[in-house]
Amino acid sequence: MIKVLISTAALAGVIVLVANSSHARTTIMEDHFFTISEDERDVAIRSGYKDEGVCCYALHVATVPLYRLHLPKNGDYFYTTSLSERDSAIADAGYKDEEVCCYVWAVASRGSTALYRLYNVQSGQHLYTTSVTERDRATAKLGFKDEGICCYLQAAATPDSEALYRLSRATSGTHLYTTSISERDDAVAKAGYRNEGVCCYVAKTILTTPLYRLHHSGTGDHFYTVSLFERDKAIESAGYQSQGICCHVAKAKAPNLVPLYRLYRYSSGNHIYTTSSSERARALSNDAHRSEGTCCYVSNAATTGSVPLYRLYSQRCVTSTWDAFLNWLTGKSGCQTAIDNRSAGEKK
Numbered sequence: 178m179i180k181v182l183i184s185t186a187a188l189a190g191v192i193v194l195v196a197n198s199s200h201a202r203t204t205i206m207e208d209h210f211f212t213i214s215e216d217e218r219d220v221a222i223r224s225g226y227k228d229e230g231v232c233c234y235a236l237h238v239a240t241v242p243l244y245r246l247h248l249p250k251n252g253d254y255f256y257t258t259s260l261s262e263r264d265s266a267i268a269d270a271g272y273k274d275e276e277v278c279c280y281v282w283a284v285a286s287r288g289s290t291a292l293y294r295l296y297n298v299q300s301g302q303h304l305y306t307t308s309v310t311e312r313d314r315a316t317a318k319l320g321f322k323d324e325g326i327c328c329y330l331q332a333a334a335t336p337d338s339e340a341l342y343r344l345s346r347a348t349s350g351t352h353l354y355t356t357s358i359s360e361r362d363d364a365v366a367k368a369g370y371r372n373e374g375v376c377c378y379v380a381k382t383i384l385t386t387p388l389y390r391l392h393h394s395g396t397g398d399h400f401y402t403v404s405l406f407e408r409d410k411a412i413e414s415a416g417y418q419s420q421g422i423c424c425h426v427a428k429a430k431a432p433n434l435v436p437l438y439r440l441y442r443y444s445s446g447n448h449i450y451t452t453s454s455s456e457r458a459r460a461l462s463n464d465a466h467r468s469e470g471t472c473c474y475v476s477n478a479a480t481t482g483s484v485p486l487y488r489l490y491s492q493r494c495v496t497s498t499w500d501a502f503l504n505w506l507t508g509k510s511g512c513q514t515a516i517d518n519r520s521a522g523e524k525k
Contacts, residue, residue, distance in 0.1 A: 226491045234476040237481065240281065240384045246267065256354065291328075292306070292330050295323055330379055342373075388424050389403070390421060392417065393446070439470060440466040443467065
């Protein structure tokens with residue numbers, strides 16, 4: 178058996194060398210996780226998250242985005258309120274995203290009417306109509322298949338609505354729907370479309386919008402945004418994966434709503450979300466976080482139709498090989514040291 182003898186001075190030199198090495202590093206990875214699901218909350222707790230209780234209240238779903246997509250090969254325009262259906266059409270069917278056409282109502286209400294969706298397998302074209310007569314004629318005589326109700330709109334103009342125009346192009350059978358008068362007129366003047374007038378009326382005021390949730394498997398960070406563009410960019414360029422819609426919130430300030438602040442920590446690549454101005458100020462004061470403004474607006478108290486939004490927290494350490502060796506030599510956890518150092522800094 179070979180015995181390896183290390184003098185006290187030599188051992189101290191190794192410890193100093195490793196401690197000063199740029200490779201000796203422990204990174205604390207933090208995550209704030211939000212959900213309106215009690216089952217999902219409980220699963221997260223069992224997997225190591227700490228329950229921080231109700232952060233705020235998500236809003237009762239009122240308006241939802243109507244996503245618009247375009248298929249270049251045949252000119253078809255596709256409209257849906259389903260985020261998963263939108264993503265699937267882009268990933269699997271060749272559709273191109275054209276962002277949000279407008280906002281519509283999630284459920285039927287007084288004065289609302291259904292927008293029916295139909296599809297022609299032969300031409301690959303979609304048709305949308307509020308007319309039951311037109312729907313039945315298209316399925317009986319024009320080769321369309323009824324795909325059910327797309328969403329709900331207003332049959333007549335109201336102070337909180339705006340017109341959704343319908344246009345058609347005879348050469349391809351394509352139908353275009355838009356709230357933009359300039360787009361409508363350009364389509365008629367330059368693209369061979371015929372103006373068919375007002376199809377129905379959609380929401381002028383955005384009452385609620387989805388709060389998109391994403392996750393980064395590398396950093397463990399959950400990312401939340403109401404911006405469809407920012408969501409897509411995070412998936413495309415930043416390594417995040419979609420986890421669908423967390424809940425529904427407001428984009429703009431309104432009575433009885435409070436801001437949900439978003440902050441970012443560069444050192445670990447993690448976000449913090451809070452409705453507390455003091456927690457926000459504390460995170461900014463130690464220079465560890467940068468403010469990313471207001472994520473959205475939520476309710477700080479239960480209201481009719483609102484649901485509690487639970488906040489959970491996790492903290493884990495990622496230790497380099499060199500740092501693990503240092504921990505063995507010193508007998509102290511580099512992870513705990515890093516946590517202690519951070520806590521001390523944040524209390525200053």
